[in-house]
Amino acid sequence: MTSTPLLERLRALHWRLTPQRRVIAEVMDGEHVHLSAEEVLERARERLPEVSLATVYNTLNELVSMGEVQQVDAAAGPTRYDPNTGDGHHHLVCLKCGDLRDVHPQGLDVLELPRSERFGYRIVNREVLFQGYCSDCGGP
Amino acid sequence: MTSTPLLERLRALHWRLTPQRRVIAEVMDGEHVHLSAEEVLERARERLPEVSLATVYNTLNELVSMGEVQQVDAAAGPTRYDPNTGDGHHHLVCLKCGDLRDVHPQGLDVLELPRSERFGYRIVNREVLFQGYCSDCGGP
C-alpha cells in the first residue's frame, strides 16, 4: 500500500526537518508494532542521544495530525503510536493491562462517514476498536 | 432495544447493591450523553451527597467490565462513559479538545471477531472510532 517512505512524504509536505524529527520519523517508519512515546524516545536515542521526551510528544502529535501516524488509546497505560499502514488493520485492547493486538476483521472496507455526520471535522483516522480483558486479566 | 432497566439487570447478576452504586447506575441509565467520571460524580451527588470520586471510578469500571457501560477514550481529556444502548452508534472525537459526538455509520452490523482473532479475550465492547480535529481545532 504505502510504499513511499515516510520521510519523502514529509519532505513533500514542506515539513521542517530537524535531526530529532528525522530520527523519530525513521523509528515510526521502521516499526510496525505499537510504541508508547517512551519507547519511541528510547529507540530514537539509540540513533541520536540528544532527543527529549517533549520533542517526541510534539513530533508524534504532528505526525498524527498529518494522518501519517495513528494513535491508539488503550485506557490502561500510555497512548500507543502506530505507523499508518493503510491496510485494514484494527485493534483489540485489554482495558486492565493495556495489552494491544492487531486484528483484521472482514467486510469493513467502507469505513467512511457521510458528510452529514462529519460535523466539520478533519478526520485523520478511522478504526475499529475491540475492548475487553485478556486471559491474564479476566478472560472468559 | 435495551428495554430492561439497568438496575434490574444488575440485580439479576447478583451485584452487590449499595446506595452509592444504585445512584451511579441510575445516572448512567438516564443519561445518553457521554459523561466523564467527574460529571457522573456531580450528578450522583445531586441525589446522594455522600458519594466519592473513588467509588465512581470503582463502579464505572465494574459496569464496563460487565458490558453495561461503554468507555470512550478521547486521548484529550478524561475518559467518557456511555450507557451501552445496543444500537449501532459509534464515535467521532476531536484529538485536540476532546469533543465527542455520536455517529451512525452504515453497514457495520457484523462487528465481531472470529475466534481465531480473539486471543482469549473476553470482549465487552466493539466500536468504530473516527479521530480528527473539530472545526475549532483545525478543521478542513
Added chain:
DNA sequence: CTCCATGCAAAAGGTTTGCACTCCC
C-alpha cells in the same frame, strides 16, 4: 457476622507547558 464497598487523601503515572537557547530554511 463477615466480607466487601466506601471515603479520604496521597501517590502515581502520562502529557503538556514555559522559557531560554539553537539552528533549519
Added chain:
DNA sequence: GGGAGTGCAAACCTTTTGCATGGAG
C-alpha cells in the same frame, strides 16, 4: 536573520491505591 523547534523540569490532570470504617447480604 527570523521564527520555529528543542531541552529541561515543573506543572497539570486523571486515575488508582492504602487503610480505617461502615453496611449489605
